[in-house]
Amino acid sequence: MRHIEDLARTAQARSIPRYSSFLSDREQALAKAALDRAGCTAFRFDGGYPQAERRLVCIEPEDSWSDSPLRCVRLECRQLAGAQPPAHKDYLGSLLGLEIRREALGDIVLPADKPGTAYVFALETVAQLICQELRQAGRTELTCSIQPLEELPEFPEADRQTQTATVSSLRLDAVLAAMLHCSRGMAAELIAAGRVEINHLPASSTHAPVYEGDVFTIRGKGRFGLAALPGKSRKDRFIIEYFQY
Known part of the structure; x- marks a missing residue:
């Protein structure tokens, strides 16, 4: 800050x-x-x-020039017939293998309608380094080129599948256990270890109440959104609808 x-x-x-x-x-x-x-x-x-x-x-103060360092690199796979294209983790691992700091990299977008193509957003100097040094992701060879931002394709919204579960109470440990398909004891251990955030703020209490629209970040497990609280089931349990980012 x-x-x-x-x-x-x-x-x-x-x-x-x-x-x-x-x-x-x-x-x-x-x-x-x-x-x-x-x-x-x-x-x-x-x-x-x-x-x-x-x-x-x-x-960007009024009347100042625009000098944004934001760039995009387009990666194209030279994949063998029948081989699976690299996944997000393969691209990220290869980029970090170049000793690039994570804060110098933005999103890595893999359009579903263009298998074998990825778009990496990065700071200008890093974008140049990627074009010069990155030759493969996983075991797949790549070609790299700068993609003008004004010529980017329209990326579709991420398709996030909503899941439904029932919980005994709208407490953090109960909701977390349902989302992670684990026991409440294990969820409590994650909270006690400082690995859980609600709306990007550390959560330390298993009893913390949760609300519709909350975002849960569990280090090492992923990020989840609480989409809706439709009510109660016939067994008087709370129904939750959630999705994983």
């Missing part, structure tokens, strides 16, 4: 644009608070496409 405030003060004092590295959704919430505290209003979040999860803070 101090870093974002410093960027905002520099941008406003010198009327020049300033940009952060890529931020997670939690970091974006903290950045928004820091910008509000600094009295900065000339900012936006940009991840390269409308549905981006990881995004830059772009602080």
